[in-house]
Amino acid sequence: MSLRDDLYKEVILDHFENPRNYGILEPCTFHEKGMNPLCGDELEIFLRMENDTINEITFNGKGCSISQSSGSMMTELVKGKSKEEAYEILKKFKKAILEDSNEVFSEDEGDLEALLGVKKYPVRVKCAVLAWNTLEQLLK
Ligand code: ZN
Numbered sequence: 001m002s003l004r005d006d007l008y009k010e011v012i013l014d015h016f017e018n019p020r021n022y023g024i025l026e027p028c029t030f031h032e033k034g035m036n037p038l039c040g041d042e043l044e045i046f047l048r049m050e051n052d053t054i055n056e057i058t059f060n061g062k063g064c065s066i067s068q069s070s071g072s073m074m075t076e077l078v079k080g081k082s083k084e085e086a087y088e089i090l091k092k093f094k095k096a097i098l099e100d101s102n103e104v105f106s107e108d109e110g111d112l113e114a115l116l117g118v119k120k121y122p123v124r125v126k127c128a129v130l131a132w133n134t135l136e137q138l139l140k
Contacts, residue, residue, distance in 0.1 A: 007114075008113070009114075011069075012065055012066065012069045012115070013065065013069075014069075015068070015070075015073055015111065016072070019059075019068060019069075019071070019072040020072045020073075020075060020076045021058045021059060021075035021079065022058065022059060022072070023058050024044075024046060024058065024060050025047070025048060025056055025057070025058040026046075028046040028048050028056070029047055029048050029049045030046075030047045031045060031046045031047065031138075032134050032135075032137045033045075033134070034131070034133055034137070036063070036067060036127055036130045038123055038126055039064055039067065039123060039124075039126065039127050040064075041061070041062075041063030041064060041067035041068075041130055042061045042062055043059055043060075043061035043068070043130050043131055043134055044059065044060045044061055044134075045058075045059050045075075045131070045134050045135060046058045046060070052082050052083050053080065053081070053083075054078055054079060054080065054082075054083070054086055055080070056079070057075045057078060058075060059071040059072070059131065063127070063130075066115065066118055066124055066127040066128050067127040067128070069114075069115070070115055070127070070128045070129075071131035073111045073115070074131040076111075077112075078090075078135065086139060087139055089109065090135060090136060090139070092105075093115075093129075093132055094132055097118075097119055097128055097129060098125065115128045
């Protein structure tokens with residue numbers, strides 16, 4: 001195992017064990033539940049929009065470390081962003097993990113690179129995109 005793989009594992013584990021923005025948001029403007037039956041992951045996202053900005057976002061759920069750490073990273077990144085900005089991050093991440101492209105992530109988005117390690121495993125890719133697909137449903 002390379003040093004980079006080790007680092008990635010640590011990033012994922014950190015988000016899994018200390019999830020950011022974890023819990024139920026009340027009151028919220030929107031919420032949406034996503035599931036990945038292949039792995040048994042469940043994830044619910046709560047959103048509070050003000051004008052066009054994601055003022056508050058939390059997630060709640062259970063499942064593997066990939067799905068839950070992805071939820072943690074996602075909420076951390078889109079919180080405080082406009083709907084459009086959140087969409088940009090979402091598209092970038094999905095492109096990076098679903099297609100054979102080399103997306104460039106900013107320093108803020110750096111943790112996302114850790115998730116790209118699962119690219120070779122189709123089942124795990126579904127775990128990694130669950131939070132993002134659920135967010136996409138909400139932003140639509
Ligand atoms: Zn999973």
